[in-house]
Amino acid sequence: MLGLQQVHHIAIIATNYAQSKSFYCDILGFTLTSEVYRETRDSWKGDLALNGQYVIELFSFPFPPPRPSRPEACGLRHLAFSVADIDQAVAHLESHHVPCEAIRVDPLTGKRFTFFTDPDGLPLELYEA
Known part of the structure; x- marks a missing residue:
């Protein structure tokens, strides 16, 4: 048996890290638990928690491709x-x-x-x- 216990986290790539961090934290109520700038990737990574439980990994990458469609794209x-x-x-x-x-x-x-x-x-x- 594989032994899955729960969903550990969800990763989201944002085009504007500061704007998305504000949206998830200030509007939706997540808490930023850690944050790091990864210079070699020109990328921010923030860990967001909801009610004390780590839930979202928020990333930024330069020029990410757009999502193909909403919401019936494969994935x-x-x-x-x-x-x-x-x-x-x-x-x-x-x-x-x-x-x-x-x-x-x-x-x-x-x-x-x-x-x-x-x-x-x-x-x-x-x-x-």
Whole structure:
């Protein structure tokens, strides 16, 4: 048996590291736990935690290629975050000028969800727990 225990982290490449770091930390509420500039790669790497748990590795690289399409390109479709109150979460995002799609209901679970994007247009989801 392979013995997987949990997802360790998610890696995201940003076109503007400072803007994305501000988005994930100041708007979404992640905490920057470590940060390093890798001179040989002209790249920043920040480790972000959510509620004390390391979750996202945020990178910058010079001139990364764009994502092929949203969200049905082959590969990772989106990153989803659970929230207790989706209306409150949407209001918070919109107060920071982050537009959200209309809230929908999952026909299988009856739970409410919506999508929004990070500064690079990466699809993110809020899913009411």
